[in-house]
Amino acid sequence: MPRAVTRNPRKIRYAVIGLGHIAQVAVLPAFAHAANSELAALISDDPEKLEKLGRRYKVKARFPYDQFEECLKSGMVDAVYIALPNHLHREYTERAARAGVHVLCEKPLAVTEEDCLAMIRVCEENGVKLMVAYRLHFEEANLKAINLVQGGRLGEPRLFDSVFTMQVKEGDIRLNPRELGGGPLYDIGVYCINAVRNLFGAEPMEVVAFSANNGEPRFQQCEEMIAAILRFPGRERLASFTCSFNGTDVSTYRVVGTKGELVMEPAYEYAEDLTQRVTINGRTREHIFPKRDQFAPELISFSECILNGAAPEPSGWEGFADVRVIRALYRSADTGQPVSLSPFSKEDRPSLAQEIRRPAVRKPDLVNTEAPSE
Amino acid sequence: MPRAVTRNPRKIRYAVIGLGHIAQVAVLPAFAHAANSELAALISDDPEKLEKLGRRYKVKARFPYDQFEECLKSGMVDAVYIALPNHLHREYTERAARAGVHVLCEKPLAVTEEDCLAMIRVCEENGVKLMVAYRLHFEEANLKAINLVQGGRLGEPRLFDSVFTMQVKEGDIRLNPRELGGGPLYDIGVYCINAVRNLFGAEPMEVVAFSANNGEPRFQQCEEMIAAILRFPGRERLASFTCSFNGTDVSTYRVVGTKGELVMEPAYEYAEDLTQRVTINGRTREHIFPKRDQFAPELISFSECILNGAAPEPSGWEGFADVRVIRALYRSADTGQPVSLSPFSKEDRPSLAQEIRRPAVRKPDLVNTEAPSE
Numbered sequence: 001m002p003r004a005v006t007r008n009p010r011k012i013r014y015a016v017i018g019l020g021h022i023a024q025v026a027v028l029p030a031f032a033h034a035a036n037s038e039l040a041a042l043i044s045d046d047p048e049k050l051e052k053l054g055r056r057y058k059v060k061a062r063f064p065y066d067q068f069e070e071c072l073k074s075g076m077v078d079a080v081y082i083a084l085p086n087h088l089h090r091e092y093t094e095r096a097a098r099a100g101v102h103v104l105c106e107k108p109l110a111v112t113e114e115d116c117l118a119m120i121r122v123c124e125e126n127g128v129k130l131m132v133a134y135r136l137h138f139e140e141a142n143l144k145a146i147n148l149v150q151g152g153r154l155g156e157p158r159l160f161d162s163v164f165t166m167q168v169k170e171g172d173i174r175l176n177p178r179e180l181g182g183g184p185l186y187d188i189g190v191y192c193i194n195a196v197r198n199l200f201g202a203e204p205m206e207v208v209a210f211s212a213n214n215g216e217p218r219f220q221q222c223e224e225m226i227a228a229i230l231r232f233p234g235r236e237r238l239a240s241f242t243c244s245f246n247g248t249d250v251s252t253y254r255v256v257g258t259k260g261e262l263v264m265e266p267a268y269e270y271a272e273d274l275t276q277r278v279t280i281n282g283r284t285r286e287h288i289f290p291k292r293d294q295f296a297p298e299l300i301s302f303s304e305c306i307l308n309g310a311a312p313e314p315s316g317w318e319g320f321a322d323v324r325v326i327r328a329l330y331r332s333a334d335t336g337q338p339v340s341l342s343p344f345s346k347e348d349r350p351s352l353a354q355e356i357r358r359p360a361v362r363k364p365d366l367v368n369t370e371a372p373s374e
Numbered sequence: 375m376p377r378a379v380t381r382n383p384r385k386i387r388y389a390v391i392g393l394g395h396i397a398q399v400a401v402l403p404a405f406a407h408a409a410n411s412e413l414a415a416l417i418s419d420d421p422e423k424l425e426k427l428g429r430r431y432k433v434k435a436r437f438p439y440d441q442f443e444e445c446l447k448s449g450m451v452d453a454v455y456i457a458l459p460n461h462l463h464r465e466y467t468e469r470a471a472r473a474g475v476h477v478l479c480e481k482p483l484a485v486t487e488e489d490c491l492a493m494i495r496v497c498e499e500n501g502v503k504l505m506v507a508y509r510l511h512f513e514e515a516n517l518k519a520i521n522l523v524q525g526g527r528l529g530e531p532r533l534f535d536s537v538f539t540m541q542v543k544e545g546d547i548r549l550n551p552r553e554l555g556g557g558p559l560y561d562i563g564v565y566c567i568n569a570v571r572n573l574f575g576a577e578p579m580e581v582v583a584f585s586a587n588n589g590e591p592r593f594q595q596c597e598e599m600i601a602a603i604l605r606f607p608g609r610e611r612l613a614s615f616t617c618s619f620n621g622t623d624v625s626t627y628r629v630v631g632t633k634g635e636l637v638m639e640p641a642y643e644y645a646e647d648l649t650q651r652v653t654i655n656g657r658t659r660e661h662i663f664p665k666r667d668q669f670a671p672e673l674i675s676f677s678e679c680i681l682n683g684a685a686p687e688p689s690g691w692e693g694f695a696d697v698r699v700i701r702a703l704y705r706s707a708d709t710g711q712p713v714s715l716s717p718f719s720k721e722d723r724p725s726l727a728q729e730i731r732r733p734a735v736r737k738p739d740l741v742n743t744e745a746p747s748e
Binding site for chain 2: 154155156158159161163165167206208209210212213214215224225227228229231235236237238239240242244246247248249250254256257258259260261279280282336337338
């Protein structure tokens with residue numbers, strides 16, 4: 001039994017690590033909608049963020065990064081929510097796990113497969129739970145899409161196509177070099193990969209990618225965009241997607257089956273309504289799913305797992321499954337060759353049973369941070 | 375001066391070769407909307423088609439294929455409209471050209487680049503005009519899309535994405551082996567390739583493709599579907615598309631620019647309204663373009679070129695430009711390697727000046743033919 005659980009059996013106390021844009025607009029406000037979760041500590045090197053956000057959310061425990069160990073050992077937190085740049089996910093996961101503190105980590109789980117495996121291992125060895133923050137695994141529109149496709153409503157689902165683009169501002173950490181987890185695949189391509197893996201209920205066996213760069217100073221350290229094709233088993237299905245940091249806001253996927261199609265547009269957003277358009281035998285039905293709090297469900301689900309000793313899903317393996325595809329796509333984009341993936345399977349897939357609904361949060365005032373895109 | 379022109383300076387007389395589905399539902403009815411064009415002869419090996427369609431359109435000159443030479447030498451036709459299976463385009467073009475008869479040929483122009491070049495050459499050598507039947511080059515919605523993208527309304531156009539799928543019935547000639555011009559690239563992929571080449575106003579420099587096959591008997595001789603990525607010059611743009619003979623009806627493309635996006639859906643149809651959705655700076659405007667006769671404009675334009683001694687556009691080189699991409703995509707799909715294309719440029723691009731509007735035709739009763747898809 002992990003130590004953390006014994007401390008507070010009714011409410012899991014979280015330290016949020018990293019107080020950037022996503023933490024401020026989504027993670028911190030979500031605690032108000034997660035009755036089994038408590039915002040117990042804030043960790044940042046920006047004293048103004050600690051002061052203002054600490055006051056706003058009534059959190060007295062505030063630590064700079066070099067006092068992270070003290071936070072972990074203080075007995076004040078049962079879990080951490082890691083909202084740090086991608087290349088820091090592994091280190092902070094390892095440190096939390098070794099202190100017996102559970103880990104809810106933003107996606108992508110890490111920069112490399114090796115990092116992911118190390119994180120899964122250290123959490124197992126230390127008896128703490130690891131969950132990856134795939135918010136859409138709890139979201140009605142996306143779960144209904146999976147349910148509809150898996151239920152055969154479109155006939156046999158044969159192909160997937162997705163476009164996810166945004167305009168990332170110069171200086172944003174998303175433009176970091178690949179070694180630090182920068183670039184469109186880690187940040188937004190991961191949504192396309194995760195979507196098709198779960199819509200098809202399968203893992204890709206071969207991938208190919210072209211990357212492109214228009215040469216702007218913004219894109220000196222990472223590519224501007226990537227287009228990819230993934231081959232899936234199960235009577236050979238194909239998926240393609242394009243993700244870019246230099247396109248107007250587009251967020252959409254489409255599954256084409258033998259008898260019908262499903263379009264989600266927007267598909268991946270958390271600050272907008274999501275729209276699902278289903279056409280079967282020539283008849284189209286559109287359904288708008290209102291904007292909801294997609295972060296509270298993650299907290300609720302993870303806290304429940306900790307409280308009840310259940311295995312969290314999306315697990316570390318779900319995070320690994322996407323990172324291994326990202327890495328294969330980069331190998332392909334670098335070498336110009338298609339890349340085969342070793343066999344990998346995952347039993348647990350998101351289902352409607354995971355759905356959790358909470359009302360949307362209001363966008364709070366930002367403290368020393370800004371939106372990544374215009 | 376080609377002989378054909380001297381025969382009838384006001385109205386170009388056409389023989390329609392091949393009386394399959396597209397000829398019956400679109401080409402033959404179009405003559406009623408093309409004042410400078412006359413349906414003068416029908417060529418088919420099906421006596422019932424010749425009899426019934428000859429009567430319907432009041433065409434007395436009816437020939438089986440083995441009397442094609444007699445038709446050409448009869449002095450009754452100035453031009454042919456070739457609506458034959460793809461692998462016959464070259465032979466019938468060569469025979470018409472050698473008889474001094476102009477050629478309007480369905481797309482794809484031919485099965486191989488070599489075929490295309492031979493067709494362009496034989497028409498030049500014999501002083502006859504060659505046009506490829508790209509109906510969307512005269513169609514308002516698509517020309518406005520090109521105009522909007524080329525005019526910079528979306529900012530810099532950075533990526534293109536398209537899906538074109540249908541359910542092709544067993545036995546349809548589209549399922550022919552590749553040597554006969556069967557398969558989704560020749561039949562529908564050509565629309566995606568033609569669209570992006572003209573939206574970007576450029577020719578791809580490198581391509582990669584995955585083909586897939588679910589093993590159904592229908593797909594014994596050609597692939598079920600193909601997904602492709604094309605790299606374009608001009609600050610490295612990417613285009614991707616998927617075309618399939620085993621998907622519900624989907625026909626859409628999207629251009630994502632730095633400031634806006636354009637979606638056409640349906641994009642490639644001739645028997646439906648076409649819808650254009652443009653989003654610029656977050657504001658969306660949708661415009662529905664009513665179904666029109668997309669075949670009469672081809673006849674009108676080609677006849678005008680013959681009557682006025684002008685160069686037809688879309689030219690044989692436009693047809694070649696797409697076939698060379700199709701062939702490169704097949705080489706990639708076969709070898710698993712990306713394929714570089716040799717430099718090629720084309721000055722003339724479709725523009726709004728080419729727009730010709732004619733009212734939609736009513737679907738006539740079919741004679742011994744059926745729609746290719748369900």
